[in-house]
Amino acid sequence: MRAARLIKMVLLLQSRPAMTAAELAAELGVSERTVTRDAQALSDAGVPVYAERGRTGGYRLVGGYRTRLTGLARDEAEALFLSGLPAALREMGLEDAASAARLKVSAALTPSLRDASSSAARRFHLDAPSWYHEPETPDLLPAIADAVRDDRLLRVRYRRGGGRDHAGTEVARELAPYGLVLKAGVWYLCARTGEDVRVYRIDRFTAVEAADEHFERDEDFDLPGFWEERAAAFARSLLRTEVTVRVSERGARMLAYTGDRAAAAEALAEASAPDRDGWRTLTLPVESPDVAYSQLLALGPELEVLAPDALRARFAAAAERLRELYR
Numbered sequence: 001m002r003a004a005r006l007i008k009m010v011l012l013l014q015s016r017p018a019m020t021a022a023e024l025a026a027e028l029g030v031s032e033r034t035v036t037r038d039a040q041a042l043s044d045a046g047v048p049v050y051a052e053r054g055r056t057g058g059y060r061l062v063g064g065y066r067t068r069l070t071g072l073a074r075d076e077a078e079a080l081f082l083s084g085l086p087a088a089l090r091e092m093g094l095e096d097a098a099s100a101a102r103l104k105v106s107a108a109l110t111p112s113l114r115d116a117s118s119s120a121a122r123r124f125h126l127d128a129p130s131w132y133h134e135p136e137t138p139d140l141l142p143a144i145a146d147a148v149r150d151d152r153l154l155r156v157r158y159r160r161g162g163g164r165d166h167a168g169t170e171v172a173r174e175l176a177p178y179g180l181v182l183k184a185g186v187w188y189l190c191a192r193t194g195e196d197v198r199v200y201r202i203d204r205f206t207a208v209e210a211a212d213e214h215f216e217r218d219e220d221f222d223l224p225g226f227w228e229e230r231a232a233a234f235a236r237s238l239l240r241t242e243v244t245v246r247v248s249e250r251g252a253r254m255l256a257y258t259g260d261r262a263a264a265a266e267a268l269a270e271a272s273a274p275d276r277d278g279w280r281t282l283t284l285p286v287e288s289p290d291v292a293y294s295q296l297l298a299l300g301p302e303l304e305v306l307a308p309d310a311l312r313a314r315f316a317a318a319a320e321r322l323r324e325l326y327r
Contacts, residue, residue, distance in 0.1 A: 006038055006042060018059065092141060092180070157206045188202065190227065235263075239287060241286055242286065243308065249278050255299070268280070289314075292311060
């Protein structure tokens, strides 16, 4: 455990000019006191690590020092070959580059680990697109991916979607492309325009031109964190109305699979206590009465709609039609 931490500490210091004790502690998951002890242990072992005091100080390695502690364990080597999605790399035009990189890594591995690539491929496969949808690769994706890698400004034309005031209209934008996200087979671009970072569907770009100028990337921008926050906010924004329902114990378990999982969990957390039949009453956020009808009807006799009255009437009519069919 400690040996692995010491190796990681050396590799961290080798990759950066200097790191404070607090930064090392955060990276290594230990206290600053442990960092101090580990630095001393490395120094005693002959690794030239030293500490500089002052506002700009921190731990450093003597200039030019390079460790050879870069050997990969089997699980690390196999994880490396799983680090990309083959289809995604192909769609971005990076299939050849990825293949060359894997060959170079394989050549650098010890003989006992040379089979890591085929071993991982035989055991794991990542399939990003969702079921029942044939994924389409946007024609402009490779050009956008090049701009993302080069930190190059993009001049684009974008077809807006949604919203009755501007659906289908095209707008011109100059974007600083920060990152690409593949979600359920759909590609998105996270890009800065003005002071804001926004999300654009790649298949809605109608024209893309990479500018000669580069943009200065905000190094504090966290793509996974940004996407997680925006995706959650988007899902919440769709839930514009509420319905009141009663659900059985089985219906409560099924509820998460009919719509927004987070909204269902929150509604169940605030639901009434079970009545003598074990049913609970709750208020559920939904996108619209029509969407609620199609989603909640899947629960059949495990759910009763209490409000609004119009939705309850639709469920009653559906139940009557079913009764006639199965009489």
